[in-house]
Amino acid sequence: MAPKVLISDKLSPAAVQIFKDRGIDVTFEPDLGKDKAKLLSMIDQFDGLAIRSATKATEKLIEAASNLKVIGRAGIGVDNVDIPAASKKGIIVMNTPFGNSITTAEHAVAMMMAVARQIPEANTSTHAGKWEKSRFMGVELTSKTLGVIGAGNIGSIVIDRAQGLKMKVVAYDPFLSEERALQIGVEKLELDELLARSDFITMHVPLTEQTKNILSRDNIAKLKKGVRIINCARGGLVDEAALAEALKSGDVAGAAFDVFAVEPATDSPLFNLPNVVVTPHLGAATTEAQENVALQVAEQMSDYLLTGAVTNAINMPSISAEEAKIMGPWIKLSGHLGNFIGQMSDEPIKAINILFDGEASNMNLKALTAATIAGIMTKSNPDTNMVSAPVIAKERGIKVSTTKQDQSGAFEGYVKVTVVTAKRERSIAGTVFSDGIPRFIQIKGINIDAEVGAHMLYTTNEDVPGIIGALGHTMGSHGVNIANFTLGRAGIKGEAIALLYVDEPVPAAAIDALCDTGLFQQVKPLTFDV
Numbered sequence: 001m002a003p004k005v006l007i008s009d010k011l012s013p014a015a016v017q018i019f020k021d022r023g024i025d026v027t028f029e030p031d032l033g034k035d036k037a038k039l040l041s042m043i044d045q046f047d048g049l050a051i052r053s054a055t056k057a058t059e060k061l062i063e064a065a066s067n068l069k070v071i072g073r074a075g076i077g078v079d080n081v082d083i084p085a086a087s088k089k090g091i092i093v094m095n096t097p098f099g100n101s102i103t104t105a106e107h108a109v110a111m112m113m114a115v116a117r118q119i120p121e122a123n124t125s126t127h128a129g130k131w132e133k134s135r136f137m138g139v140e141l142t143s144k145t146l147g148v149i150g151a152g153n154i155g156s157i158v159i160d161r162a163q164g165l166k167m168k169v170v171a172y173d174p175f176l177s178e179e180r181a182l183q184i185g186v187e188k189l190e191l192d193e194l195l196a197r198s199d200f201i202t203m204h205v206p207l208t209e210q211t212k213n214i215l216s217r218d219n220i221a222k223l224k225k226g227v228r229i230i231n232c233a234r235g236g237l238v239d240e241a242a243l244a245e246a247l248k249s250g251d252v253a254g255a256a257f258d259v260f261a262v263e264p265a266t267d268s269p270l271f272n273l274p275n276v277v278v279t280p281h282l283g284a285a286t287t288e289a290q291e292n293v294a295l296q297v298a299e300q301m302s303d304y305l306l307t308g309a310v311t312n313a314i315n316m317p318s319i320s321a322e323e324a325k326i327m328g329p330w331i332k333l334s335g336h337l338g339n340f341i342g343q344m345s346d347e348p349i350k351a352i353n354i355l356f357d358g359e360a361s362n363m364n365l366k367a368l369t370a371a372t373i374a375g376i377m378t379k380s381n382p383d384t385n386m387v388s389a390p391v392i393a394k395e396r397g398i399k400v401s402t403t404k405q406d407q408s409g410a411f412e413g414y415v416k417v418t419v420v421t422a423k424r425e426r427s428i429a430g431t432v433f434s435d436g437i438p439r440f441i442q443i444k445g446i447n448i449d450a451e452v453g454a455h456m457l458y459t460t461n462e463d464v465p466g467i468i469g470a471l472g473h474t475m476g477s478h479g480v481n482i483a484n485f486t487l488g489r490a491g492i493k494g495e496a497i498a499l500l501y502v503d504e505p506v507p508a509a510a511i512d513a514l515c516d517t518g519l520f521q522q523v524k525p526l527t528f529d530v
Contacts (some may be wrong), residue, residue: 003069003305005048008032008039008055011074015050015294022302024048040064048072048301051080059085070094070304072297075284076104077234078314087315090388094300094312098153099293100284105157107283108202108232109165111256114277115228116141116200118254121274139199139253142166147198148186149214150205150233151176156184158202170194173205195222200230207234217242225251232258232283235265244269247276258283310367316387317366327363330415331371331386333430333438336452336528337417338375340428340440343526344458345376347421351399352376359413360431361404369402372417414441440486446497448488453501454530459514460522463489463496470517471498478510 002025007016010030019026027046032039033055043049044066051057052074062068062085071081073095086093114120117138125132146162148155151173159169163185171186172194181188189197191214201223205211215229215238229252231238240261246252247270256277260268263281270276284293296312303309308328309321319327354372356365367386374389384392393400407413416429429442430452440450444460457475461467468487475482484501506525514523 003047004045005050005301005305006032006042006046007050009050009052009074010054011050011052011297012291012294014291015074015298018295018298019302022306024302024305036061043068048305050074050297050301053077053080055080057081057086062086062089062091065089065091070301072096072301074290074293074297075100081314083315084391087387087391090385092304092310092316092387093314094297094304094310095314096293096296096300097312099296100286100289101154101157103286103289104232104283105154105161105204107258107279108154108158108204108230109161111230111232111258111277111279112146112200112202112228113141115230115254115256115275118275120277141200143168144199145170145197147172147189147194147201149173149191149194149201149203151181151184151186152204154233155202155204158204159184159186167200170197191219192222195219196224198224198227200228202230203233203237205233205237207236212236213239215239215243220246220252223252226253228252228254228256230256232256235259235261235263241269244273247273317364317370319364319367323364323367327367329432329436329438330360330363330368333432334368334371334415334417335375336438336440337415337428337430338372339378339528340375340443340526341417341419341426342376342379344426344524345379345419345421347423349376349396349398349419349421351401351420352393353418353420354400354402355416355418355429356402356404357409357414357416358405358407358411360415361406361413365402365404368415369400372415373400376417376419411441416442440499443488443497443499444495446488446490446495448486448497448499450486450499451484451501452528452530453483454528455502455505456526456528457498457500457502457506458522458524458526459498459500459520461496461498461520463491463493464519467496467498467519470514470519471500474510474513474517475500475502475506478507478513480504480506480510 002023004025005019007028016028043064048070050072057071059082068091070092076095076097078095081093083093118136122136144167146167146169148159148171151171162169169186170189172189172191176188217239220242254275258279259281300311307321307324309324310319370386370390373393374384374386377384377389377392411431414429414431418427430440432438438452481503482500483503486499489496511523514520
């Protein structure tokens, strides 16, 4: 059956066609986002929900979305999506951070020019029949220092445009490497130095706990006198009341804002100040940008629903279509490793340690980690997936750590998972051979080579004669056919393990019969989603 997608906001008809061309069953109701009751009644029918800003994907809506797998936001901001609720439900939330990058960057440059030359005020004055040339004295951008807070995708475009205007550009961004700064031709500064040196400051960061009020009252006091501030990023990055005071005193010469702490903004301390240019969140408002983000979200959602490729996800590691093909068996393996340990562990888990060796260490480790955690959590919560598992682990206070290393043995790569409880540690390792089939290669430090089956039986025992006979006889007498039989031991007469791949679930009577032999320390039936 084809996946079903609901578009509840106004998206380009070209986006609707993309879904149809990809074989998606699409329902296009562009005003549905405004009808909360109707949307709530319909949402359980769909695998995907494509939205812009009108639809509010609240916790209540997400709870009702029993089949929903992905929410796609055509645009950058996901303030209208309850991401924690979606993550807990295992729903991927995607946005399109690059579709309107150029448009937003160009708007920031336009706002910088507008405030530098007082264009809006001059326009109003001239329309009123006045000719106030001497009133509107501006400043040039050439040779001025532009401070860019946030040198990511949009910030780097602004940097490029500003350099074309012959501005000197400095940047503050904790994630900007020295190599990248050199590549894009900016001087990397700490925030205080940027505030003190910049003639213009533009912000291009998301709103987080770290960036909220990054231009606080204290930081506004550190600004170079006569600076002009541009914010086309997110509301809440600037203390608007403190900035208004600085504008009135003349310490700040001007400001240009496209975003506000509260939106829609019907009132702000910045409104009606003659040296402030304001627009109603128009950063992404061009025909090209709206078309781009609509097409991108349709492609991204289709890719995920049809191939498992994850692009621009807010709450899950991205996996490209190419990665999905290569990593599919490794993601499956990671899930099996986690599932094995999850089924074996009856005590609360304190820590999960994952080692990635060789080929595995060069893959998308966030995705492999998420798959491992999901496998572990499946026993206690069958609905757990790669999105919800890390959230659940964090809620339970489970410490997750990862290590990567170069190829260290006979296998080109492997994954080893160790789980720590209050009583013990358990470990299992696995790899993927050239046939693409995941295999267990080590349990409790004992080497084996076992293909993963839907129904398996795991036993531990002392290395003594009669084990193979007891297992074979008991399975046969209870009508259980053995597809594969793997043995391993730590040493002669030491600890030994057996892993049986069987054609059907092992009945409880067979488990009891094995336990009654007195040969086995542990007898555990296992199931895997293969």
